[in-house]
Amino acid sequence: MLKKKTGQLTGELAYGITSRPASEASPQRLLEINRGHWVIENRCHYVIDWNFDEDRSRIRSGHGPENVSRLRRFAVSLILCKPGRKVAETLRRLNRNVRTVFDYLLMSENSRRLPCARSAAAATAASQ
Numbered sequence: 001m002l003k004k005k006t007g008q009l010t011g012e013l014a015y016g017i018t019s020r021p022a023s024e025a026s027p028q029r030l031l032e033i034n035r036g037h038w039v040i041e042n043r044c045h046y047v048i049d050w051n052f053d054e055d056r057s058r059i060r061s062g063h064g065p066e067n068v069s070r071l072r073r074f075a076v077s078l079i080l081c082k083p084g085r086k087v088a089e090t091l092r093r094l095n096r097n098v099r100t101v102f103d104y105l106l107m108s109e110n111s112r113r114l115p116c117a118r119s120a121a122a123a124t125a126a127s128q
Contacts (some may be wrong), residue, residue, distance in 0.1 A: 048072050051087050078105070 034086045
């Protein structure tokens, strides 16, 4: 690790506990597993927490937390389905503008249908 102020290079020791046998627990393999976990964390949970501030949600009773969490994940998946859009940018654009939301979701007669990059790829793969 490089210290910002001094520019000094330091070492960091990390311990991990695993249930894998020694033959499957090489340092490289454990690092791959750990990085794979953080890829999921950064792609899903970080995006939702950053854009919806989910960790500070006050919805705590009944099925409310699970239902709202599913709605947030659904919203993020809809935004990521359209090519070239960032979640935060799209949420700012759609914020408090019902007409724009309806157009985005293709719920009005004037909406222009744009193909979903993921759906188009899946349809192409399925047809082959």
